[in-house]
Amino acid sequence: MAGPMKMRATLAGGNTEVRVLMSHPMTTAQMKEGLHHIRNVVVKHNGRTVVEAEISQAVSRNPVFSFRLKGGAKGDRIEVSWLDNKGETSKIEAAVA
Amino acid sequence: MSRLLAALFFLAWAASPAAQDTKAEIQKYQQMIAEGSPVELFELEGEALWKKPQGPNKVSLEKCDLGQGPGVLKGAYARLPRYFKDADRVMDLETRLLHCMTTLQGRSREEATKRVFGNENQPSEMELLSAYVAAQSRGVKLAAGTAHPKEKQAYELGRAIFFHRAGGWDMSCASCHGEADKRIRMQDLPVLYKREFARPIMATWPAYRVSNSQFKTMQWRINDCYRQMRYPEPTFASDATIALNTFLTVTAAGEPYRGPGTKR
Numbered sequence: 197m198a199g200p201m202k203m204r205a206t207l208a209g210g211n212t213e214v215r216v217l218m219s220h221p222m223t224t225a226q227m228k229e230g231l232h233h234i235r236n237v238v239v240k241h242n243g244r245t246v247v248e249a250e251i252s253q254a255v256s257r258n259p260v261f262s263f264r265l266k267g268g269a270k271g272d273r274i275e276v277s278w279l280d281n282k283g284e285t286s287k288i289e290a291a292v293a
Numbered sequence: 294m295s296r297l298l299a300a301l302f303f304l305a306w307a308a309s310p311a312a313q314d315t316k317a318e319i320q321k322y323q324q325m326i327a328e329g330s331p332v333e334l335f336e337l338e339g340e341a342l343w344k345k346p347q348g349p350n351k352v353s354l355e356k357c358d359l360g361q362g363p364g365v366l367k368g369a370y371a372r373l374p375r376y377f378k379d380a381d382r383v384m385d386l387e388t389r390l391l392h393c394m395t396t397l398q399g400r401s402r403e404e405a406t407k408r409v410f411g412n413e414n415q416p417s418e419m420e421l422l423s424a425y426v427a428a429q430s431r432g433v434k435l436a437a438g439t440a441h442p443k444e445k446q447a448y449e450l451g452r453a454i455f456f457h458r459a460g461g462w463d464m465s466c467a468s469c470h471g472e473a474d475k476r477i478r479m480q481d482l483p484v485l486y487k488r489e490f491a492r493p494i495m496a497t498w499p500a501y502r503v504s505n506s507q508f509k510t511m512q513w514r515i516n517d518c519y520r521q522m523r524y525p526e527p528t529f530a531s532d533a534t535i536a537l538n539t540f541l542t543v544t545a546a547g548e549p550y551r552g553p554g555t556k557r
Contacts, residue, residue: 200337219334221414229414257413257506258331 201288205274212268212292214239216276217260224253233281234259240275241265251278268292319479323557330555332424332501335416335508339425342418348398357393359386359426370430371550374447374539375438383438383447385538386426387419387512388530409529410513413506420508423499423553430550435495437542444539447532451540454533455486461523466537468522479557488544495545497554504557511538 199219206213223229231253239247246265265274270292277287344353359369360377374385380392387409394405411417438444458465466485469475473490475482483490499510515534519527527534 200334202333202337217331217334219331258334260329260331262328 201276201286203274203276203288203290205268205272205290205292207268207270207292208264210267212241212265212272212274213262214265214274214276215260215262216288217258218278218286219258220278220280222253222255222257222259231281234278235281236279237261238277238279239263239265240273240277241268242273243275319481322479326503326557327555330501330503332428332508332553332555335421335424335501335553336428337425338416339421339423339428342421343425348394348400350397350399352397354390354393354397354422357390357397359389366426366429368430368433370427371433371435373437374444374535374542376441376443381443382532383441383443383535383539385511385530385535386423387510388535390419390422390426391530406529410510410516411507416508419512420499420510423510424508427499427550427553431552433550435492435542435545435548435550437539437546439543439546447536447539448543450532451536451538452486454537455540459524460519464522466518485541486544491541491545492548495542496548496550497552497556500552500554500556502556508553509556 201216201218203214203216205215218234220234221229221232222234223232225231233253233255234251237247237249237251238245239249247263251259261276272292273289274292275287275289277285279285342354344355346353356363358364358379359366360372360375361367361369370386373389374383376383377389377392382388384392391402391405394400395402405418408417409419411420439448455466456471458468465471469477469482470485473484483494485491485494498514499508501508512529512534515537516527516529519525
């Protein structure tokens, strides 16, 4: 089951700094729980895809990502979604502050 | 002469770049794990649990009085442990939560304490609720109760327990936390009966532990110290564990709370 996500997007020096937290067990193939990890992360800025990332089992449980997007303005919509190897998915949307 | 040489050697080592590098590197590491902390996820789940109707009475904990009035969360954690007239007892956060579960929600003590410490796949109620409640005290100075006679008694009892040696290995809390410049692997051992050491520690518990992906509470911290000292397991929310928590928090008084923290 997908737990909560949390995101902050703030304007800093003409760029948008995004910090996003995801709840996920991120278990590896070597663990008794078996392989269960986030595979794709997609970042959208006002509906336009700006980042498409592939994530492996090497990333820790409950991952945190932070990154900077060029430009952006207050009130812009940032959406981050993930899809894992079992087809589960979750997303969060926030306005740039 | 050899003792003098040894002392000189020790001084030289303590001031050497290697020792300072180690300290600086550990600090850098701690800063990095704090930046990637998922602690807010536990706060969110804790908030949902706080508002969820449970127990035979089918009510939430939203009317729970943590010392600042029913449902008042702002700054409540920073003023615990404290004396509660309705229970005629000094209580820390988890003990008070248990009190609200049994009185407000009508749950039995057995049921509510069945699983007080969780694991990485399923945190316990106490852990999630502690994360949420403690977070509402960020920036508030720690001010555990010290005025009521029972609060004074708890402090004195906690202090006595801190220095009391017993158990299979004849240890006390002070065996590890009584001398400066000791550490276990990456973890500095703070001298917890001293103000300057207790302050930063008490201001960051409860906390998320990176090494096992779990959110941990103060009752757990005390419980696990006793396990490591090979004592019999202390009872959850007992007078002894509350007294120890009172002693540590009063020692740390005045420090602005900045948890829930992130630990190794």
